[in-house]
Amino acid sequence: MSLARRTLMEAAAARFGQRRAYGDTTAVDALLTEQTETAYAEATGHAALATAENSDALAVQPGVLAVRGRVLADVLYLEGVLAGARTRRLAPELIARLEDAVGLGHDLAVLLADTVRATAAAPAASTS
Known part of the structure; x- marks a missing residue:
């Protein structure tokens, strides 16, 4: 499942007071890797915008x-x-x-x- 989809699902669950927790480091490491990859993929756009505006x-x-x-x-x-x-x-x-x-x-x-x-x-x- 993609990070964006998981994040949306987790945000919806959080509105009802529920949050997902991961019970093993393999799942946590996979999530952290996916977060990092997504952030770096989006960073190019952020950097271009920040450079142009600042x-x-x-x-x-x-x-x-x-x-x-x-x-x-x-x-x-x-x-x-x-x-x-x-x-x-x-x-x-x-x-x-x-x-x-x-x-x-x-x-x-x-x-x-x-x-x-x-x-x-x-x-x-x-x-x-």
């Missing part, structure tokens, strides 16, 4: 700001997942991986915020 620092700002918003929302969701994992005393390795992901996510959100600030500062610096 003619100056202020043109970069909306896209970076949107990415930061999505990253921050996802990191805050992961914090909830981490809190639940700790509360339920799930595997220490899982908790450690979630802690790493949350930490890196917050770092990425900070870096993206700094990037957005740089887009606002760049026009001011070029006029000085």
Whole structure:
């Protein structure tokens, strides 16, 4: 089943509070590979669009700001997942991986915020 079809089916199931979980690493690895392949296949179009639209620092700002918003929302969701994992005393390795992901996510959100600030500062610096 294609990733797009699976994603649509999973999104529909999630609307009813259901999510699919994979019980073996082979299935997880296949899903991760498919996600990666799909993302890279779509990246060419994204890169072309971003290159065409981002003619100056202020043109970069909306896209970076949107990415930061999505990253921050996802990191805050992961914090909830981490809190639940700790509360339920799930595997220490899982908790450690979630802690790493949350930490890196917050770092990425900070870096993206700094990037957005740089887009606002760049026009001011070029006029000085």
